[in-house]
Amino acid sequence: MSELKLMKGNEALAEAAIRAGADAYFGYPITPQSEVIEYLMTEQPEKRTGMVVLQAESEIAAINMVYGAASTGKKVLTSSSSPGISLKLEGISYIAGAELPAVIVNVVRGGPGLGTIQPSQADYFQSVKGGGHGDYKLYVLAPASVQEMSDFVEDAFIIAFKYRAPVLILSDGLIGQMMEKVSLKEQIPRLTNDEIIEKYGSWAVTGKKNRERNIITSLDLQSEKMEARVHRLMKKYEQMEKEDLRYEKILCDDAEYLIVAYGSSARISQKAIELARKKGIKAGLLRPITLFPYPKQALFELADQVKGILSVELNAGQMIEDVKLSVQHKVPVEHFGRTGGIIHTPEEVLEALEQKIIKNGNLRYHKTRESSIL
């Protein structure tokens, strides 16, 4: 039976981790995500399911604990917020390189530097363009509600083990801190050690028993071997694009103008398109649920239908680069977003749509190019 509760986003995520049958959580306090470890320490999942919870000495230690447990085939996660994720990036790169399954949660706050503890979406580049060193990508899920903070934990583990790759849940201070009704899933039992050995014995380090030794490493000093590893990773990412892309179209069928937004900005933009429609403006919303893989084709096709696109993000303009790459100059694309921890209102989003997109009319880029030649 699913259970209905009023919870904070961070708490819902922590409870979902227990219910997803996670074996361990390692973390370090940082605002605005400390509720995750506080909830787990209070809940004592060790007594409920046997799940280990440990407060590490740093975000660096925490991500390397994740690396350690993941090396043995355990279902393991960590959470942090922006400056803490910057610290974890070395470990995340190792996890990607060593091909380990792991879930990382970023409840984003404003930056750069110590920035602010208020909500932000300024870690888009960090999340989808690598962040850490080397050729790797993260599968990135962007929840837009407390319900999704809960649901995406299990989804993330499924992807992490399907590909033996790190999965990032990219939330923000707004989704993490707000309270909403959430329907909690039923408890999934943790795998026993014997089940882990049976399921993941082909690669996990669980002790050399009745088989050759297993080695977890991201090091290949032979160039050809290293290149083969990189190609193997790229194949995974190609498969993710084919099989595990997720996005949502809202009121797009007859849309003349399009907003692209994820996470908290998508929630706000959904209200903005409702306001627009009340004024007779046919606006739609494309909400990427995965930021990698990105809904490139859906955007490419929508660009044939709409007159202009507004990328709404709580940052100075990051995802707009992917929107432009997807749209390939078919229609004008503009950015709107507040920074510094200020959350834009639906009215501000609508005003930006009117001022930056609608006011310019159906100004397709090829016309602009012609006029500039003349």
Add this chain to the structure above:
Amino acid sequence: MEILDIIKPENQVFCKTKLMTDSALSYCPGCGHGTAHNLTMEVIDEMGIVEDTIGVAPVGCSVLAYDFMNIDMTQAAHGRAPAVATAIARTWPEKYVFTYQGDGDLAAIGTAETIHACNRGENIVIIFVNNGIYGMTGGQMAPTTLEGMISSTSPYGREIKSMGSPLKMTELVANLPGVYYVTRQSVHTHKHARKAKKAIQKAFENTRLKKGLSFIEIVSNCNSGWKMTPNESNIWMEENMFKYFPLGDIKVDGILKQ
């Protein structure tokens, strides 16, 4: 009688443990790492615990330890082996988990992970090979480089005023209540190697009894980094390294030695 008539399996009185692979060691001839590897693997073999042992390799000269140790191993980021081992020991409490780290890895970049794993008293073994230099990257100054010692980043000798004193990590962690066993050994002679093996054995025995953290420093040579012949380096080690890093037990069964 021809020599080949004598070299037969049935005539063998001593052989390499099967827990060392046949891969050629990547260490410089004369280096102590090979012996330290061998002793560790012999202990695991003799205790019959290979099926339940998970090793953690560091970054540094022994990054490829997993090529030579014929056991399940994971390779940690630079300095993070104690954090990696912590998680393995916490999620598999019945396993024998050990890290094998050098001085740059353990006493510089991984200081925080080392101290906190020790302070929590994780039920793991830390094998710390201290040769007073960064060997892998070509002989730079390490936290354990002795005063006046020349390295590529202390070309005029380590100067205490600007570079700090060599760090005695082993004495430091011995003072933490979570640490059960601390000893400093060397492997450059048969006598020393036998003592070191006993220490390693005791450490894994502590894991079996769930006594907490065992910390074994092995003071070793780096003839390449020190720019000496292997023999010269061992003599220099006895005359200089052992003065600053004296051999012997520091904490046994949770009790500090005077």
